[in-house]
Amino acid sequence: MSETILVTGGAGYVGSHCVLEMLANKYEVIVIDNLVNSVRLEGNQMPESIVRVERLANTKVKQYLNGDIRDEEFLDQLFSSHKIDVVIHFAALKSVGESVAKPLEYYENNVSGTISLLKSMRKHGVTKFIFSSSATVYGDPEVLPLVESLPTGQTCSNPYGRTKHIVELILKDVCKSSPEWSVISLRYFNPVGAHSSGDIGEDPQDIPNNLMPFITQVAVGIRPELSVFGNDYNTVDGTGVRDYLHIDDLAIGHLKAIEKISGKGWNGFNAINLGTGRGYSVLEVISSLLTVLYSQQFILKIVKAFETANGVKIPYKIVPRRPGDVTALYSDASLALEKLLTFRQSSDLLYTRRRTFTVSLLGLPIS
């Protein structure tokens, strides 16, 4: 019988792509989500992202539940009625800027929520946990690329990053207290793109916090221009440098983590970067997009805001730095390659994907 995976926050951008990958690989998947980052629905009505994931996978999730990880009764009920093998925990608030303005909401959802989830797991004997962490745990890095063994949390510049760091501290302490726990903390760099169907993707309800949905919204005419937050950073062109990882690679990273977590050598706390190992500045991303757009006439037809094939530009303006943003972040990706991708996937998977990821950057259908 295949394993049953509980996915918290499974209706969101990263969650839905990972659920799709799990369904395609014959896992039983139970999804819970409080839809805090998307359109709220009544009862257990299934959000559009999961409807589409089921259609793409041509199979159903075992159960979808509209619920909150801070609700202990809800969790107890859930763990009592299903035998869960692994929990993948995406549920979180995720905007750096908002976290500065509303720290208590971030600490409550991300920290208290995880504590309550871990308590329920322990109560019901579930001890395999994959955590949706972030490269922000490294803070403002003194050395690049960022390798997992570097200290974390010392220079986190915003509450969002601190919540991820604090959850990692809690997970380390839980693993130390009890040898049956296996935890993989996947430290995401910047996930971008969408499933090649174009049916699921990143669709924030408000002004996007991340570069790619912002570009997408400008491209399709929802917003008149892109805001570039600061061009006075100490980088190649003054704009911030990030390590953009295609969402498909991120989903495969999670799939591999599920496969591995029950095996030898994964007891205790394991942090693994999910990034490409290469950083790009905001302006480099815009310019590489332009190259793609020139060569992909079919995308140009869809992208209404771009003037003509001969005069393509992505309108942007330089605005002040956002509080909490760091200059540059990119990963040392070798641990993920060694530990997660050696068996089923070709070992250079991340790198081959990287060469093509700009094609699907916009989350639009491509063929």
Added chain:
Amino acid sequence: MSETILVTGGAGYVGSHCVLEMLANKYEVIVIDNLVNSVRLEGNQMPESIVRVERLANTKVKQYLNGDIRDEEFLDQLFSSHKIDVVIHFAALKSVGESVAKPLEYYENNVSGTISLLKSMRKHGVTKFIFSSSATVYGDPEVLPLVESLPTGQTCSNPYGRTKHIVELILKDVCKSSPEWSVISLRYFNPVGAHSSGDIGEDPQDIPNNLMPFITQVAVGIRPELSVFGNDYNTVDGTGVRDYLHIDDLAIGHLKAIEKISGKGWNGFNAINLGTGRGYSVLEVISSLLTVLYSQQFILKIVKAFETANGVKIPYKIVPRRPGDVTALYSDASLALEKLLTFRQSSDLLYTRRRTFTVSLLGLPIS
């Protein structure tokens, strides 16, 4: 009209001494406690410590409620029915050793609990908060004495210390997000002793985690000998060095913090050490106790376990180091002297008290 202070964890060792000081200074005091560290009681039956505090102060607390800070409805009800001016937050689990074995309980009580308390405060417009922090936030110190401006949290060796550090991070973020907050985080070194009446004191239900109640229990015959956790530390005699502060001084520190927190210059997050500025090793404490015992025949009569006035000894054995204990911790006490004690108290209060604190170390009645 005098100010109304909400005291969480007010029935405990530190809380009860502070409540006494507040009552003596005509504050209206509301005490809540879940009695997690002491004898559980039915309903809102008042714990013995508060009964005794009321008797010593010859006045009543405004209200005592048996309740938990993680219970949001309970807090909402409380803040709706009283106009609270300042919250003093003692409620916490506090054993270093236990925190290593039960990290989730520590994170839930100390971190999630504080988040829920802060959310209720904000909802009801209460923004003055005095936090019961700890010198453990400094971790294993590289320089001594410990001054407030040193980095915190980087080397905390146990979950208990991390919960205190994390709450400080949360408080800093809350203060940054909203200018109306005033927070004083009092970083306790090692509180010892008891009120001079001997009617209230430290009375752990289980094997004590701290030196003084352990000595007390040996002295009165509850335990046969004192465990000294390690004599291979790099200190004067190999035993751990701590900064022992008399509980009366600690209580006065809190009283001063209440007086100041509404005044100019206290907006935002303020960390203040409460210590004497001087460290003593475990063996030095035992030996200074012996000196006191020799000169205080009346104590010897009470202390049943000590053999005779001519052959006084405190039986102890060296046992292995406890996980999470650091070598030496003592404070730079000058900020507390400058900021909290300059007006009503003589400026050398902490120092004069220090000279006499051993007399009441045992928490026994002295005259």
